[in-house]
Amino acid sequence: DQQVKQNSPSLSVQEGRISILNCDYTNSMFDYFLWYKKYPAEGPTFLISISSIKDKNEDGRFTVFLNKSAKHLSLHIVPSQPGDSAVYFCAASYTGNQFYFGTGTSLTVIP
């Protein structure tokens, strides 16, 4: 049973525009959420996180929004750059240790 879902397997965006990646979850116990970025032949790398006590967290060009009532989070990248092209995974946890991952969204930023 997939507790974390990323329903868009791929997304293409023009350089300079906004990229919005979405993630939905089913377990209301989840209280911590992460986004990871993965390049080919590399392991996922931590990008940004948000706790359930917040609804927004910003780090440079990256902002994560959390809507607990809808069990939905999104990652906004503004402005998008070609180097942002990668697979993005969202992950959720309620134990602080085990994270459940979505299936990933492949972002392509077109120069």
Next chain:
Amino acid sequence: EAGVVQSPRYKIIEKKQPVAFWCNPISGHNTLYWYRQNLGQGPELLIRYENEEAVDDSQLPKDRFSAERLKGVDSTLKIQPAELGDSAVYLCASSFRGTNYGYTFGSGTRLTVV
């Protein structure tokens, strides 16, 4: 500082053969994880260690998979015998216990069973 180191990077074996993967976590990280990532899927936890103790191995297929972390530092994941469906990327990750900053992943071992 070196990150999480995994070897080998790639492995191709015939079905029914054994295979082992090695992971050296970041120094000082007491929690170590093995994840499996199938093509087009997100990583799925196989086993989690706190120091040398396996605290969550509920998703490890114990009939053919085994893992150890004898001294609470590096770890080995073994499959014996391998099946075609075991083809995947095996990721190791480590963290400080209870961290809210997620894990640091290694580059993974891509296993192909033919």
